[in-house]
Amino acid sequence: MANSWIPIKRSPVHSKLEKMGAVLENISQWQCVERFSDPNQEIKMVKAGVGLLDLSFAGKWELKGKDLEEFFKSNLDQPSPNPGTAILTGSDCLIRITQNHALLITQQEDNSSLLKLITTKFKSSCFHPIDRSSGLGQFLLCGPQARTVLSKLTSLDLREDHFANLCCACVPMAAIPTTIVHRNLNTLPSYQIVFNSESGEYLWDCIMEAGEEFDIGPFGLTALQLLER
Numbered sequence: 001m002a003n004s005w006i007p008i009k010r011s012p013v014h015s016k017l018e019k020m021g022a023v024l025e026n027i028s029q030w031q032c033v034e035r036f037s038d039p040n041q042e043i044k045m046v047k048a049g050v051g052l053l054d055l056s057f058a059g060k061w062e063l064k065g066k067d068l069e070e071f072f073k074s075n076l077d078q079p080s081p082n083p084g085t086a087i088l089t090g091s092d093c094l095i096r097i098t099q100n101h102a103l104l105i106t107q108q109e110d111n112s113s114l115l116k117l118i119t120t121k122f123k124s125s126c127f128h129p130i131d132r133s134s135g136l137g138q139f140l141l142c143g144p145q146a147r148t149v150l151s152k153l154t155s156l157d158l159r160e161d162h163f164a165n166l167c168c169a170c171v172p173m174a175a176i177p178t179t180i181v182h183r184n185l186n187t188l189p190s191y192q193i194v195f196n197s198e199s200g201e202y203l204w205d206c207i208m209e210a211g212e213e214f215d216i217g218p219f220g221l222t223a224l225q226l227l228e229r
Contacts, residue, residue, distance in 0.1 A: 008031055009031070010030070011030070011031070011054050011057065011137065012137045012197040012198070012199075012200030012201065013137070013200045013201055013204045014031065016201055016204060017033055020036060020218055023035050023036070027057055027221075028057065030057035031057075032054075033054055034221055035219075035220035035223065036217075036219065036220055039219075039220065039222040039223040042217070042220065042222075042223040043219075043226055045143075045215065045219065046142055046188065046223065046227065047144070048143075049143050049144065049214035049215050050143035050144070050146050050148075050149050050214050050216045051143055051216065051218065051219040051223075052139060052142075052207055052208065052218050053218065053219050053221075053223075054137075054138075054139060055107075055138040056138050056139075056197070056200070058107050058133075059105065059106040059107075059112070059131075060104070060131075060136045060194065061104040061118065061129050061131055061133075062101070062102075062103055062129070062130040062132050063103070063127070063128070063130075064102075064127075064130070065124065065127040065128050066100055067126045068102060068127060070124065071118075071122055071124070071127055074122070075117050076089065080096070081094060081095070081102075083097065083098050083099055084096065085166055085167055085168060086166045086168050086183065088166075088183075089114060090112070090114075091107045092105065092107075092115070093183065094114070095179065095181055096168070097168065097170060103179060136194055136195065136197060137195050137196070137197045137200040138192060138193065139192075139193045139195075139207065140190060140193075140224070141190065141193060141207060142188055142189070142191075142227075144188070145211070145214040145216075146189045146190060148214070149207065149214065150191055153173045153207065153210055154171055154172065155172075156169055156180065163182050164182065165182050165183065165184045166183060167181075167182050168181040173193065173195075173203065173206075174206040176195055176196075176199045177195070178194060178203075179193075179194040179195075180193055180194075181194075185228060186227065186228070188227065
């Protein structure tokens with residue numbers, strides 16, 4: 001009889017989320033948080049102060065090499081991002097870290113045209129895609145107080161005129177190396193935080209502690225989808 005077992009991937013903060021009462025769902029073989037409580041209450045919490053969401057299930061690919069710019073020019077339908085900025089293309093976020101180093105984050109790997117090009121069509125002796133989906137975790141910090149909370153944990157100048165929407169930087173956060181992307185959610189200030197998976201629980205605790213004064217709480221994907229409308 002054929003083996004029908006399918007492996008389940010888990011976030012680096014999976015056990016912590018379970019203890020907090022997360023209702024889980026499977027997305028692309030990952031266990032993800034659908035909600036913690038009533039999604040409408042989670043939305044109110046985020047809009048009133050700040051919320052934290054685990055997005056570690058997203059596909060994460062490092063792109064390296066001197067032909068990175070050639071790949072961008074050949075395959076993007078918009079100008080390539082400058083180092084220190086990001087662009088959105090479909091459900092993908094393309095983060096340009098340096099001239100020869102980028103990070104592609106995709107919420108829908110099966111429908112990502114960029115990912116298909118990277119893995120099947122674009123061939124170059126100096127273009128190296130590396131699947132980091134399991135090795136990197138990702139959080140989303142969102143709400144009117146998100147910048148204030150983040151400023152407690154990093155020395156990065158987060159003022160709007162220095163770190164505007166779709167700016168990115170590789171900086172320590174609570175002494176942990178991270179990539180931070182300012183990516184607003186409609187009118188809500190929001191920051192993507194990408195980190196090495198082994199630091200996930202520590203970083204989650206640091207963010208939650210920094211946001212205590214604003215009644216920070218976790219929220220799930222259902223609330224995120226409603227906030228994105």
